[in-house]
Amino acid sequence: MAILSVKGVNKRFGGLQALGDVNLDVEENTCHAIIGPNGAGKSTLLNVLVGKLIPDSGSVVFDGQSVLGRKPHQINQMGISRVFQTPEIFGDLTVIENMLIPCFAKRDGSFRMHAIESVRDEGDMIAKAESMLDEVNMLDKTDMLASSMSRGDKRRLEMAMCLVQEPRLLLLDEPTAGMARADTENTIQLLKDIRTSRGITMAIIEHDMNVVFSLAERITVLAQGTPLVEDTPDNIKGHPKVREAYLGEAQV
Amino acid sequence: MTDQTTQTPVSTPARAKPAKGGFLGLTSNDSTLLMIIFGLLIFAPFILNPFPEGSAMAQFNAGYPDLMQRFVIFGIFAIGFNILFGLTGYLSFGHAAFLGVGSYAAIWSMKLVTLNVIPAIIMAIIVAGAFSWVVGKISLRRSGIYFSILTLAFAQMSYALAYSVLTPITGGETGLQIKNTDNPLFGSLNPGEIGRANFFGLEMGNSYMLEIGNWVFTFNLGYYIAAVAMLVAFYLSIRIFRSPFGIMLRAVKSNQQRMNYTGLEPKRYTLWAFVISGMFAGLAGGLMVAMDTQVGPERMFWTASGEVVIMTILGGAGTLMGPVLGAGFIKYLENIVSKINKDILHQWFAFLPDGFEDLMVTLVYPFVGKGWHLTMGILFMLVVIFLPGGLVEGGKRIAGLFTRKKTADKES
Ligand SMILES: Nc1ncnc2c1ncn2[C@@H]1O[C@H](COP(=O)(O)OP(=O)(O)O)[C@@H](O)[C@H]1O
Numbered sequence: 312m313a314i315l316s317v318k319g320v321n322k323r324f325g326g327l328q329a330l331g332d333v334n335l336d337v338e339e340n341t342c343h344a345i346i347g348p349n350g351a352g353k354s355t356l357l358n359v360l361v362g363k364l365i366p367d368s369g370s371v372v373f374d375g376q377s378v379l380g381r382k383p384h385q386i387n388q389m390g391i392s393r394v395f396q397t398p399e400i401f402g403d404l405t406v407i408e409n410m411l412i413p414c415f416a417k418r419d420g421s422f423r424m425h426a427i428e429s430v431r432d433e434g435d436m437i438a439k440a441e442s443m444l445d446e447v448n449m450l451d452k453t454d455m456l457a458s459s460m461s462r463g464d465k466r467r468l469e470m471a472m473c474l475v476q477e478p479r480l481l482l483l484d485e486p487t488a489g490m491a492r493a494d495t496e497n498t499i500q501l502l503k504d505i506r507t508s509r510g511i512t513m514a515i516i517e518h519d520m521n522v523v524f525s526l527a528e529r530i531t532v533l534a535q536g537t538p539l540v541e542d543t544p545d546n547i548k549g550h551p552k553v554r555e556a557y558l559g560e561a562q563v
Numbered sequence: 564m565t566d567q568t569t570q571t572p573v574s575t576p577a578r579a580k581p582a583k584g585g586f587l588g589l590t591s592n593d594s595t596l597l598m599i600i601f602g603l604l605i606f607a608p609f610i611l612n613p614f615p616e617g618s619a620m621a622q623f624n625a626g627y628p629d630l631m632q633r634f635v636i637f638g639i640f641a642i643g644f645n646i647l648f649g650l651t652g653y654l655s656f657g658h659a660a661f662l663g664v665g666s667y668a669a670i671w672s673m674k675l676v677t678l679n680v681i682p683a684i685i686m687a688i689i690v691a692g693a694f695s696w697v698v699g700k701i702s703l704r705r706s707g708i709y710f711s712i713l714t715l716a717f718a719q720m721s722y723a724l725a726y727s728v729l730t731p732i733t734g735g736e737t738g739l740q741i742k743n744t745d746n747p748l749f750g751s752l753n754p755g756e757i758g759r760a761n762f763f764g765l766e767m768g769n770s771y772m773l774e775i776g777n778w779v780f781t782f783n784l785g786y787y788i789a790a791v792a793m794l795v796a797f798y799l800s801i802r803i804f805r806s807p808f809g810i811m812l813r814a815v816k817s818n819q820q821r822m823n824y825t826g827l828e829p830k831r832y833t834l835w836a837f838v839i840s841g842m843f844a845g846l847a848g849g850l851m852v853a854m855d856t857q858v859g860p861e862r863m864f865w866t867a868s869g870e871v872v873i874m875t876i877l878g879g880a881g882t883l884m885g886p887v888l889g890a891g892f893i894k895y896l897e898n899i900v901s902k903i904n905k906d907i908l909h910q911w912f913a914f915l916p917d918g919f920e921d922l923m924v925t926l927v928y929p930f931v932g933k934g935w936h937l938t939m940g941i942l943f944m945l946v947v948i949f950l951p952g953g954l955v956e957g958g959k960r961i962a963g964l965f966t967r968k969k970t971a972d973k974e975s
């Protein structure tokens with residue numbers, strides 16, 4: 312069953328058709344990649360999914376409910392978490408505090424005036440945050456200031472922050488963009504581990520072919536705002552249209 | 564100082580350590596801090612009066628009720644301001660409006676209901692809280708400099724209205740005082756008697772003087788009531804800093820985008836920080852009226868809003884102790900340094916040959932008396948440039964020097 316269903320979505324920026332009649336189904340429990348050359352509209356599509364942009368027409372249904380017109384925090388509370396192209400974390404806070412925030416958001420909803428309770432008394436939440444940190448091998452960094460970590464660690468932390476919320480759908484916008492080779496490998500491994508250990512549904516936007524082919528079960532190729540083909544990685548690799556629109560360009 | 568700044572990663576409150584030696588739900592570090600404030604407040608009449616009466620240094624004594632009350636009241640004002648500015652980073656430039664509104668609410672409570680200060684203070688907190696909710700709701704539609712300008716506009720508007728259109732409730736330019744025609748509902752005044760602020764019958768002005776040798780120490784009821792209020796305010800501030808809500812406020816300062824995509828509403832958290840700090844300002848305004856039963860619109864003027872910003876930054880924004888230190892520092896400068904005149908300077912430098920004496924007096928004079936603003940301005944600039952963490956950071960650096968020395972001594 313499709314957990315996320317995008318139908319006939321259009322989005323124009325002035326004269327530019329950023330998304331043209333996009334149809335896309337993300338099946339539960341799969342990793343679905345969206346690839347395409349620069350400017351194809353991948354980030355725009357993602358921004359529509361999380362409520363940052365409102366499309367001109369079309370529908371986006373998540374788990375039987377429309378997400379259109381909802382604010383980003385409401386969409387997150389429905390069960391969609393997002394990892395950004397450049398890691399978005401709380402740089403002035405420590406790693407454990409970064410982890411506690413999504414834990415509180417999951418338990419208490421979008422706002423709660425817990426001003427007199429002490430964080431030290433939140434044993435359950437701290438345990439949950441620490442076990443997630445353990446899963447991504449960051450337990451030794453618990454008390455570090457988040458901004459003082461390497462880019463790879465920031466990415467790891469951001470993913471842990473999303474995962475600790477146990478989202479029904481994890482959206483990743485070029486999670487390895489601008490990363491050093493070693494960090495890229497690490498991130499791919501981390502995503503694979505998460506896939507096997509948690510069976511989480513993922514939609515990933517990616518430029519890097521290695522990442523896509525080693526992770527995804529389904530791939531949609533986007534070009535000039537419109538899906539060209541959708542298929543399994545093996546079929547995508549040999550697809551002539553894709554070679555033309557995307558892989559051909561990559562070989563240059 | 565044992566103050567834990569929000570930036571100190573090593574002592575995250577989030578770590579599940581068993582609390583050793585703490586009480587009232589505080590860690591041992593935090594309860595030490597609370598005890599320091601408690602001690603300072605209780606013994607302030609001694610601590611601030613170190614010089615014997617009649618000595619040349621006596622003008623540096625700050626242990627008289629009027630000034631001690633001001634230390635504490637502005638301390639509360641700054642503690643509250645810091646909950647907004649220090650944690651969320653939203654710089655309000657109109658907080659004096661909440662202090663002023665609290666003052667007006669308190670004096671009306673005294674004029675109409677009772678001369679007991681407790682209901683007056685509670686009224687001040689409620690009314691200031693409600694007003695700050697409205698101002699916050701509107702101002703928080705913008706952030707950064709636009710937010711600051713909106714709060715400033717609101718405060719100046721309140722000031723102008725209190726001066727003119729609202730004269731029936733604010734008394735306009737002359738402000739409000741308790742008059743012999745006021746007859747509060749719960750009071751037993753004789754006709755024509757001017758009521759006095761009291762705490763369940765005990766008058767605010769009551770003082771006990773203790774003479775020891777050449778020293779005179781004054782223990783004033785009004786001061787101690789304000790001191791209890793500040794102790795409570797400081798305690799609440801610690802609790803808020805260490806709470807999940809406190810973490811959310813720091814998250815607002817750090818990354819609102821991430822908050823949104825984590826399912827949280829940063830604006831709502833900020834609004835409540837704004838209201839809480841508005842209520843602290845109302846408490847300060849109510850206490851001012853409890854100590855001295857009069858209000859005027861100048862209490863809401865923009866310079867008053869600027870002062871609390873300077874206090875907080877000077878002491879150390881985002882730290883627990885900073886606002887208290889900053890408020891004390893500035894009120895001391897304003898009230899003590901401003902009193903030093905040419906005669907006093909001549910007295911100080913009398914030991915120098917005449918020419919040098921005059922030179923020294925000429926050099927120092929611009930910095931004292933009316934020139935205290937200059938001293939404050941220079942001090943503020945030095946702190947902002949060299950000690951961005953404020954006086955608290957300065958204290959830490961000094962403490963750091965000592966501990967490093969100690970460990971070096973041990974190693975050698
Ligand atoms: N906020 C915006 N305003 C105007 N044009 C935009 C905006 N966002 C994206 N675009 C344009 O829409 C097209 C698709 O952009 P984007 O979705 O970022 O592509 P991708 O992520 O696939 O590289 C690009 O031509 C881009 O310039």
Ligand SMILES: [Mg+2]
Pocket residue numbers: 353354
């Ligand atoms: Mg992009």
